[in-house]
Amino acid sequence: MNEVNEIENMFDELWPILRSITGDGVRKTHDILSRIVPLTRYEIPSGTKVLDWTIPPEWVVREAYVINPDGRRILDIAENNLHLLNYSIPFQQTVSREELDQHLYSIPDKANAIPYVISYYNPTWGFCISHKERMQLPDGDYTVIIDTDHIQGSLTLSEFVLPGETQQEVFFHTYTCHPSLAHNELSGPLAAIFLARRLSQLPNRRLTYRFVFTPETIGAIAYLAMRGEELRQNMIAGYVITCVGDNGPLTYKYSRDGNTLADRVAEYVFDQLENGRVSYRPFDPYGSDQRQYCSQGYRLPVGSIMRTPYGEYPEYHTSLDNKNIMDFEAMAKTIDVYSKVVNTLELNRTYKNTKPYGEPQLGKIKEIYYNTDTMHASDITLAAKWEIHFCDGEHDLLDIANMSRLDIDLLYKVAERLASAGLFEHCD
């Protein structure tokens, strides 16, 4: 079975699970992901202080639906788990249509969409409904059954670390807290887990790779409380993997500082793409978990490579963000892009030319200098010349790739030859 099919099958398996920021739905999701690479799970007890926040009670959902005046079940989470207001308190009572209506959420101009609504920190009950259905609710008595609980449980997060030759670390974060949503939920953990598998199969890794699966916001906060200092010491580049399910243009959202290694590598990889339909967003403090990692105290180099970004497509945060808008082939290509990011980071060494006075005599170094027959300098010679001039311990190979328009693969190969010949020293 090829990777694209594997991804699609796992999507189908994860789709119906009712996820939230805590609870068994999350655990089941992480169990399934662990089949691809073995995740290490952490459970943070409810009530634990994490930075400025507190881990909330765990949400338990048994059933939730409404019996309408005709005695028919409607708004049943068994049918679509978006129907229940996420983190709804329990409620069992017969109410009038008017009273019920005060607890309904719909979007008038997206009449067929059930919205995704949460109320994690403000205790209330409610249902999400398509506006069309809401408009047709007859008068009469409605029996509301919301059998939920908020218990002293825990918040679940998982980690997967691939150690490399150095402690310098590349970081990938994704979130697993939205219920049945596709592009803006399942695409993230799916791309992350299959990327992790690809990296685990590399014959060698210079850098260490870390993948993290948490609920959004509170999960990133909890993770930073646990690992923030370590990340600050070791992370050289990081990415939030989200919104990678459709076939929109590849989009890069910058890290807070806008010129970090994460940003420079993303730009380089985007520039190399044959079909240049790419797009950029400056950093802003909305959306996803970049903003936790990029917060003032940490200011980590975390960007995000996406397809169509959150909030920029009509199905966002509704029941229409489902398999219909997914493109699993495109998703595999996005994973390719992340793989190229990794490859670029692996090759992006910094060197120092130990013979900086004039050009060294390259003719003395086998396989570097051009031979008479071709009458032209080879790419290898060109690369060597750029490196001899700019490998000064300050410029990394990415800088030199940008100024020379030569591939980092070639630059790396040539720089290593020059290092073997004793001409270059490694500086990282």
Place this chain on the structure above:
Amino acid sequence: MNEVNEIENMFDELWPILRSITGDGVRKTHDILSRIVPLTRYEIPSGTKVLDWTIPPEWVVREAYVINPDGRRILDIAENNLHLLNYSIPFQQTVSREELDQHLYSIPDKANAIPYVISYYNPTWGFCISHKERMQLPDGDYTVIIDTDHIQGSLTLSEFVLPGETQQEVFFHTYTCHPSLAHNELSGPLAAIFLARRLSQLPNRRLTYRFVFTPETIGAIAYLAMRGEELRQNMIAGYVITCVGDNGPLTYKYSRDGNTLADRVAEYVFDQLENGRVSYRPFDPYGSDQRQYCSQGYRLPVGSIMRTPYGEYPEYHTSLDNKNIMDFEAMAKTIDVYSKVVNTLELNRTYKNTKPYGEPQLGKIKEIYYNTDTMHASDITLAAKWEIHFCDGEHDLLDIANMSRLDIDLLYKVAERLASAGLFEHCD
């Protein structure tokens, strides 16, 4: 009576006065302006050393005209005070047309305009005349009557200071030394005095405001000799108010350094204008008194918000720069723009987020976080997020307004709430 009418009436009253860099015309002008807000007047005696300059003798003008060969009075300052070369020495003698002509100033390609010509530091006599009239002067004897004097007097300058909570100071300079000129003279002191009244009526002021009325060049030099050190210590932004009488596009001329608070605020206010017909000029060392305040030794953050700039309109420095080209409604709008500058400066605080690790839990802060019903983050939440990320003691609210495209009014309101909630500290 509304402000526009008040301005126009005062314009009419100030118009006929013969002003120069010294003299009773200046004093009378300052007396009239003092009716709006009370100016504090300083008289600097002739001969006083001020920086590299010396206060010149005071110019006294009693009458000046010529009797033509037909015995008719021409070039009479009673008719138009531009006729007399400003600072002309006394002269009473009958001369031929040829000799008279050597003392006449006119502009051939503006045949109907009487030019405005000065000779402050080079003692000579002369008359300014329309080129048309000059061409028609018949041969014959002309009796020249210039009854002037250069006496040991003083140079007049006035100040109006509105103290605020802090000594940090916003500075406005205008000049009162041109005789009957409109856009390039009276518009400046008129806009300044009515702006001063508006600011004096504000319920509270964080910043101190200083208005200065002096003759151009020598007055600014004299003022710097008196207050330069104080300005250097306290001024956070300053503006020269000149050429604000017509309805040309709003124009900003930058301070010497081009990126001072004065410049940043002007850009912000211009960006906010609904009708975006604005224009920018880089700093240059010509024209008006910016260049004294921006001189190397002081390098004060002084720009200039104008309408059509000096030198860029055909009536400039001639008798055609008169009430015909004035637009008092537009002038009130320019005062509005200066008021917005003041408002922006008042709100432009700098804060430091005291919980920089991850985003703080905004849900705990009343009236900041979004509620479930709207399903969207409010502008207040957006503002809070930008501030949490970028209020680091380095970025002021203007920086954050520029990066977020949010209004400084909103940013200030939200930052103050975050400060009240103990999350932010003031840094200024």
Place this chain on the structure above:
Amino acid sequence: MNEVNEIENMFDELWPILRSITGDGVRKTHDILSRIVPLTRYEIPSGTKVLDWTIPPEWVVREAYVINPDGRRILDIAENNLHLLNYSIPFQQTVSREELDQHLYSIPDKANAIPYVISYYNPTWGFCISHKERMQLPDGDYTVIIDTDHIQGSLTLSEFVLPGETQQEVFFHTYTCHPSLAHNELSGPLAAIFLARRLSQLPNRRLTYRFVFTPETIGAIAYLAMRGEELRQNMIAGYVITCVGDNGPLTYKYSRDGNTLADRVAEYVFDQLENGRVSYRPFDPYGSDQRQYCSQGYRLPVGSIMRTPYGEYPEYHTSLDNKNIMDFEAMAKTIDVYSKVVNTLELNRTYKNTKPYGEPQLGKIKEIYYNTDTMHASDITLAAKWEIHFCDGEHDLLDIANMSRLDIDLLYKVAERLASAGLFEHCD
């Protein structure tokens, strides 16, 4: 005889000489150039270590040709000295067409061109031939006569220094190692030597000027080994003079750092050209000797003003780069451009205004301030005002020329007046 004719005559005299990186052809070339200004010659013995390189044996060429199956001489260097592979080892033997062919160099898509091929450091023999001729060589026996030698000799380089009032130095480099090539060889030393003569005729020179004539690469390396430290101490700007023979657009290739004085002056001079057909190239580490001077250890401010750059025209490095593509009038204009560079460098002083508080009273300085009659500030006044504001010991006159759009000639004249008046101090 005018300069253009002199250049052309010397071109004709230098053209047939067989040059290489060493040998009598180089010496003869330097002898002829010495007629214009007296060059000081240095001979560096074969085997001498120069930086990372070693001076190669000297190449001696007596004769080289092939006798074809019909008994006719072909590929004779007496006919075109490009025929012999430059630095070819000796070889005298009768070979088959097949064996000969393995030692031939031609360019299939430039069938009429004899290529210029070198093999300085890889000992082999060979001939360069037009592809058309190569295709017509009949089968049969070919007698190869290459009577060359590689002896313990020396590498020749020459210098011409024009001392100025200061040790600050402007540097010009050109190379004399290509055989009969025109635009990409002879144009360089010819332009250099005639520029040197022009500068030697200047009535006075503030700066010191240094001209260097070496073989490419190894010559620049050898020169740096001899003078590198001195250049690093004294050079304020330098240029490689090459490719200045055709009438292509003036082209500037930047120094490594891209913002050195050499770059700024070239930009200024190009901006001043009436016919603005100019072109720019960023620094790259290919081509000519800039890269030796700009190498990390020296990082000298060396750019290059050319016409059509090396590698960018079809005749490059072939027998078609000959007198047909030369334009001696254009070459004289290129020397004019270099002369303007020199003039700009001479005038580019740095001053400090000693009265930085407010504008000094210029009216006190004779010939600076505007007079009443013109009613306008003269260019002299404008220049003075820019200088009063920006001569702060940091900005040089070139900076002020760029911001004011005033000529450096005017700025220099006015600054010197201000210095004479005691208002400015020299800072360089």
